[in-house]
Amino acid sequence: MDAQAKLLQVDHPKETNGIAAIKSHAELIAAIFSGLLILAGWLLDKNGAQTASIASYVLAFAIGGFAKAKEGIEETIADKELNVEMLMVFAAIGSAIIGYWTEGAILIFIFAVSGALETYTMNKSHKEISSLMDIQPEEAWLVKSGAEERVHVSTLSVGDFILVKPGERIPADGTISKGQTTIDEAAITGESLPVSKQVDAEVFAGTVNITGSVYVEVTKPSSETLFQKIIDLVQSAQSEKSPSQLFIEKFEGTYVKFVLTAVAVMMFLPHFALGWSWTETFYRAMVLLVVASPCALVASIMPATLSAISNGARHGILFKGGIHLENLSNLQAIAFDKTGTLTQGKPEVTDVIVRDGLSTSELLSTAASIESQSNHPLAQAIVRYTKGKNVPYSAPDQLEDVSGRGVRGIANGKQWQIGNADFVGQEAAHAFAGGKARELATSGKTTVFVKDEYGIAAVIALKDLIREDTKKALELLHQEGIYTIMLTGDNETTAKAIAEEVHLDTFIAECLPEHKVDHLKKLIGVHQTVAMVGDGINDAPALATANIGIAMGEGSDVALETADIILMKNDLPKIAEAIRLSKKMKRIVKQNVIFSITVIMLLIISNFFQVIDLPFGVIGHEGSTILVILNGLRLLKS
Known part of the structure; x- marks a missing residue:
């Protein structure tokens, strides 16, 4: 199972916290136990108990390497292609064959620790969606014939009336039929300030009722609430890989074959060409297996992408996939609908x-x-x-x-x-x-x-x-070098007045929905990467035509379904924030790729000149992997 699939696993809700904690740290526990067995093997070897020492090392191999070996074998069978995990297994077994039990065991130990840390850090980038799932209310007070009954949210139907008491999370989307209160909607909009709500005001599942008791008429079943849509969108986005990630994974298979070929040559050529001993030749081939492995390169993109998606979700920007987040960094122009987007x-x-x-x-x-x-x-x-x-x-x-x-x-x-x-x-x-x-x-x-x-x-x-924030949003976009256009059905005079007021670069007036599509196609021909921002049903064709469709979160369901990015709070300045996030992700990915390739080349050269041994090769290789993951996790910060 790859790290991304592992990331999306959810613990069974009936498991106790203790069991769940042990399962989530199983790799790390196995790695630590493996380390203790290596220490025991080394001490036994120093005291002349060679057989017991080897037995201890074999146990260290089995316990520390089981998870990674199992993962590597399963992926190799599924994909019909070797992977980096198999390279590590081959290197460890090869080291043991030539008598380097300690080095082979240390390789397994550090690789196991690296894998455990990778799982931990990847789960950290998944924290926002996990916390969203944790705050989903499971029960509600159903009001029927004047009596209150505690029921599961899945049994609620449209038209039911529920009571929400102070301090409780609202269990379903609906409208207030009686009472008034203030509600913390941070889970939906990212806005930290509570919002006052009166009769007929709309409320959302997962938000917190702060001050007063209110009666709410349910308007959507639990499976279709805005809160559930957010969870589904983020889960879908985190499971969808960006073009760069897909390229790296495709490249990995070819690269592994190249490394195995190079290792096969390394097992014989230095002995005949440079006069190395067979033991040294084989040992250096095993070191090459380790240091040439592309673990750091493979880990350069996905943690950064997932971290950026999680960051956006926390701040009210929902990306429907890594591909849209990556495309945003190439944005040259952005077209806006007028009504409900630039205006109220x-x-x-x-x-x-x-x-x-x-x-x-x-x-x-x-x-x-x-x-x-x-x-x-x-x-x-x-x-x-x-x-x-x-x-x-x-x-x-x-x-x-x-x-x-x-x-x-x-x-x-x-x-x-x-x-x-x-x-x-x-x-x-x-x-x-x-x-x-x-x-x-x-x-x-x-x-x-x-x-x-x-x-x-x-x-x-x-x-x-x-809108109050329209001018600020357009100013921020201009600072990012984005060309701005308004597509509106208004007449020329009205469109010109609005365009001048908000400082748009240009506008196109009297646009029907089909005209917007035609104009967008022309804009794409000029600017290559163009985004469309809209909120209504009539904007859906244009959102689908643009390279990147951005929908206002309070817009129509059709617009939300069609768009690639959703602004949950209709906060236009968030577009510039999303572009900056995308550009930062691109910079971090580039840093990771350059760093990982540089480390691999230095380690390969050092091995050829016999100035690096297996343990240090493992430290350099796995250390670089951990560093690129941690560098990607910087995107979790605001």
């Missing part, structure tokens, strides 16, 4: 300009009265604004919806029209308030006109407000 996704009233002699409160009361029965986003924004100003309004006496243009209604005994310029009369609309509507439109705002029996009564300007 819902329009807000920014200006209300009324006709002389008419009060703003009176106008808003009438407008909200008529718009209150419309589902149009602009209508809802006007109603929200009116409520926010504490202006009362009532239901209209009559209402007619004119599709695509506006609404016509009667309120307070008077006829009103609310809609676009075409609906109320373009000439009058553009002339109102000295042409103020044109000025508002130029600044990227949408204008809605209110008309009564006397003509245009008011113009209300609305805007899909820019």
Whole structure:
């Protein structure tokens, strides 16, 4: 079993902590016991008990080398190809054959210790996903007919009501039906500050209810919660290998064959060409087996990749695989959807300009009265604004919806029209308030006109407000040398105003979903590696077309499924953070590869000139392996 498969094993939940701890440290315990047997063998040899000494060494071989030999043999049979574990086994057996029992045993001991440390350090990079799995609630208080019953979360159904008490983890995704509280959502979003939640607010499984008792209506079964999706995504990402890792593993098989060929030549050539003794020739061939083994090279990439994926998961950035994390370091350009990505996704009233002699409160009361029965986003924004100003309004006496243009209604005994310029009369609309509507439109705002029996009564300007962190996110991307583009369905004027406000490099307006795909293909032709950031169903084709699809965590399920990277908290600056993480991983991998190859070459040269013996060769070889793993684990840090 390779280290990655071993990493993804999960202890059986019914095992006690003691048994689980022993199992997780079995390799290290065997290595230590092997070391004690080697010490005993050496002491027996010093006291002339050679037979007992050899017996002790054989036990050390068997106990210390069992795990690695078993792993090597199983992989060789499965892959039909020799691997580095088999090289170590051959070297140890060869050393024993020529009487170097101590050196062979030390090789097995250090190799066993190295393997145990590798397993330990790899498990350390798996800590985030393990801790996520540990905090999954298993039971919930189901409320049925006024009574509370403790049930397993797997039995909960959509529509059930559950009680969550202070200090408990929320067991299922849902909405609050009664009560209010503050919730720690760090497990989902990475945000350390608690969030206040009221009735109708959405809550997620795995988060912690801090202050008040709340009743929650379940909206998703336990297998489909956002929390479970995070676990599934991270597990999937950690089991998927990056292109570099796949190349190294493919290279390993060829390299092992080359080493075995070189060792076979080394067993004979130096004896005839350089006059070495047969014992020295064979011994140097065994040393070559050890020092030329590509353990450090093989371990150069995977620990770094897993550490970076775990780091991202801890900070609200989910990578669906090492390939996407690796590709991010090559990113040249990034395209953004506008609505819900660069902007908040819902329009807000920014200006209300009324006709002389008419009060703003009176106008808003009438407008909200008529718009209150419309589902149009602009209508809802006007109603929200009116409520926010504490202006009362009532239901209209009559209402007619004119599709695509506006609404016509009667309120307070008077006829009103609310809609676009075409609906109320373009000439009058553009002339109102000295042409103020044109000025508002130029600044990227949408204008809605209110008309009564006397003509245009008011113009209300609305805007899909820019997210607070959008400018910061784009500034960080520019610092990384990334070219930024906005793809939006808005008209040219609105798109230009927004692009200038947030400092985008360029924009493409009036894009339908299929147009976004076409534009992305053209961008890829120019910039090679292009990412797309979106949140809606209509963004899914573009997310799939881009080299890297990045979805907002609060977006549609289709966008989440299609994307390669997910920002759990809709935090745009995290994109630049992910790019820096990817570039740092690339640097560390490069350091590891150069270092491991350099050490292998130095050890091979030292062996040829007979200045290094087997124990030091083992220390140099295994030490370099441990160092590259620890270097990769630096990515676990923020």
